[in-house]
Amino acid sequence: MTSCFNGGAGWPEPVVRVQAVSETCGDTIPDRYVKPPPDRPSPPPAAAASGGRGAPNNIPVVDLSMLDVDATSQAVAAACREWGFFQAVNHGVRPELLRGARAAWRGFFRQPAEVRERYANSPATYEGYGSRLGTAKGGPLDWGDYYFLHVLPASLKSHDKWPSLPASLWETTEEYGEEVVQLGRRVMRLLSSGLGLEAGRLQAAFGGVGGEGACMRVNFYPRCPQPELTLGVAAHSDPGGMTMLLVDDHVRGLQVRSPAGEWITVDPVTDAFIVNVGDQIQVLSNAAYKSVEHRVTVSAAEDRLSMAFFYNPRSDLPIAPMPELVTPARPALYPEMTFDQYRVFIRQRGLAGKAQLESLQANNNSNKGAAGGSCSAGDAAPPPPAVPADGSSPSS
Ligand SMILES: O=C(O)CCC(=O)C(=O)O
Numbered sequence: 356m357t358s359c360f361n362g363g364a365g366w367p368e369p370v371v372r373v374q375a376v377s378e379t380c381g382d383t384i385p386d387r388y389v390k391p392p393p394d395r396p397s398p399p400p401a402a403a404a405s406g407g408r409g410a411p412n413n414i415p416v417v418d419l420s421m422l423d424v425d426a427t428s429q430a431v432a433a434a435c436r437e438w439g440f441f442q443a444v445n446h447g448v449r450p451e452l453l454r455g456a457r458a459a460w461r462g463f464f465r466q467p468a469e470v471r472e473r474y475a476n477s478p479a480t481y482e483g484y485g486s487r488l489g490t491a492k493g494g495p496l497d498w499g500d501y502y503f504l505h506v507l508p509a510s511l512k513s514h515d516k517w518p519s520l521p522a523s524l525w526e527t528t529e530e531y532g533e534e535v536v537q538l539g540r541r542v543m544r545l546l547s548s549g550l551g552l553e554a555g556r557l558q559a560a561f562g563g564v565g566g567e568g569a570c571m572r573v574n575f576y577p578r579c580p581q582p583e584l585t586l587g588v589a590a591h592s593d594p595g596g597m598t599m600l601l602v603d604d605h606v607r608g609l610q611v612r613s614p615a616g617e618w619i620t621v622d623p624v625t626d627a628f629i630v631n632v633g634d635q636i637q638v639l640s641n642a643a644y645k646s647v648e649h650r651v652t653v654s655a656a657e658d659r660l661s662m663a664f665f666y667n668p669r670s671d672l673p674i675a676p677m678p679e680l681v682t683p684a685r686p687a688l689y690p691e692m693t694f695d696q697y698r699v700f701i702r703q704r705g706l707a708g709k710a711q712l713e714s715l716q717a718n719n720n721s722n723k724g725a726a727g728g729s730c731s732a733g734d735a736a737p738p739p740p741a742v743p744a745d746g747s748s749p750s751s
Contacts, residue, residue: 365477367492370485373500375468377577387496388585395584396610396652397618414438414611414621414629419541420445424548431542432549432644435632439647440611442627443542443599448534450626453601455523456531461660462521463502464575474518476503482516498653499576499587506532507569508669528571532664535599535628536569539666542597542630550643552679560639560677561596562669568595568694574661576608579653587651587659592709593633594698595667600629606659612648620652634697634712635668638689641676648709670695690719 364370376385415434421427434441463471476483478490486500502518505511518524540558547557561567576587587608602609602623609621609629621629637646653659668674675691692715 364475365479366487367490370475370487371496372468372471372486373496373498374464374575374577377579380580382580384498384579384581384585388498389581390495390585390589394586394589396582396586413619414440414442416442416444416624416627418445419443419447424545428545428548431545435546435549435636435644437614437645438611439637439645440621440629440631440649442621442624443538443630444624444627446538446628447541448531448538448628452527452531452534453626455527456662457601457603457660459521459524459527460502460573460575460662463518463524463573464500464660466518466520470518470520474502474516482513484518495589497588497651498579498582498585499574499651501575502573503570504528505568505570506664507536507567511568511570531662532569532571535664536567536666538599538628539567539569539597539664540564542599543666546597546636546640546644550640550680552677556677556679557636557639560668560672560674562672566669568665568667568670570665570667572663572665574651574659574663576651576653576659576661578655578658580655582653582655585653587653590648590650592637592646592648592712593631593663593665594635594711595633595665595694596635597633597666598631599664599666600631601662601664602629603659603661606654606657608651608653608659608661610650610652618650633665633667635674635694637712638674638715639677641680641685642688643680646709646712668694670698688719689715 373388376388415430415438417427417430417434419427421430431441471484474484476485481503482505484500484502487494487496504517505513514525517528543558543561544554548554550557558564558567574587579585590612600609604623604625607620607622609623610618611621611631613619623629631649632644632646634646636644651661671693673691673693674697676687676689681687689712697711697715
């Protein structure tokens, strides 16, 4: 199995590609990928029921081509208040571009290992080809490889760090990034109006049009002989602003924690984006919009590719509940923190459910003598950490 190690490159131990494990492990996955029983997919992935498109037990579907902007805004807001998630259909990004982007990235993960390894990432920036989040030696591993890259700000985007194979990848990813940023700006206006605020208010809190950040993680989940024991991505909420996820139409995998607290499996609508609120919008909206836990199951029969596009606030702006949404009856639930400070936690500890957001809220309450808002259990918030070299995080 030596061919599946990339030599470590700053990681606490050699990095093993899940693709290589999948090809060599036979019927039994290595212990590092086996989740403790309470975290395993339940029911097992193959049997998981889903509510079906638009069913009450599934994330809402919102048609973004409706002419009535108020009705669209209300539908988006209702979905984000209740579920934190919705599927956006008729969103304006060409289906050919979606399919081209998926095909280009699948092409990368089909390149020979030596080509992929040219882009092996390190925990200093996470940019490139990776197989783990978090740097704890001996920590649990998820059943997935990924590629992480920056789109905005332009100063962080570097084609040198994007794969040059397959040949279509640069151009397709460039166009895809531009289109999805436009979609993100549009959803931001709908979200802002849905809070009763001026349409540009939320975008202003992100640093304005052109001031925001954007990055992308392309996930590749190889076939897994024991999908009932592991996860492609463990339960987490997204640390950034908002995520626009493109998934394979034909393989299910994304599970979302429903308002009733159950895991439901999302039935992807062809060519839709799955949009979800991240922690920064939960903070700015003073928890009117929910950043909801989700996780990924894997399949014994098929590999799966997903493209998570993270639309974020400018990383050095203080983020706190917007004053318009803070009242004596509903005091600010979170202290001010820049996104750079917030996401260092994720870089060190990996994705950990809603631990970061809850610890921030708990810390805020204890600083106020637990005077306002509800209090959640959680670790003490970490001290303001050092800003990473390039302000990046593979999960935001
Ligand atoms: O693959 C998926 O369906 C979701 C991926 C995800 O949650 C993530 O990349 O943060």
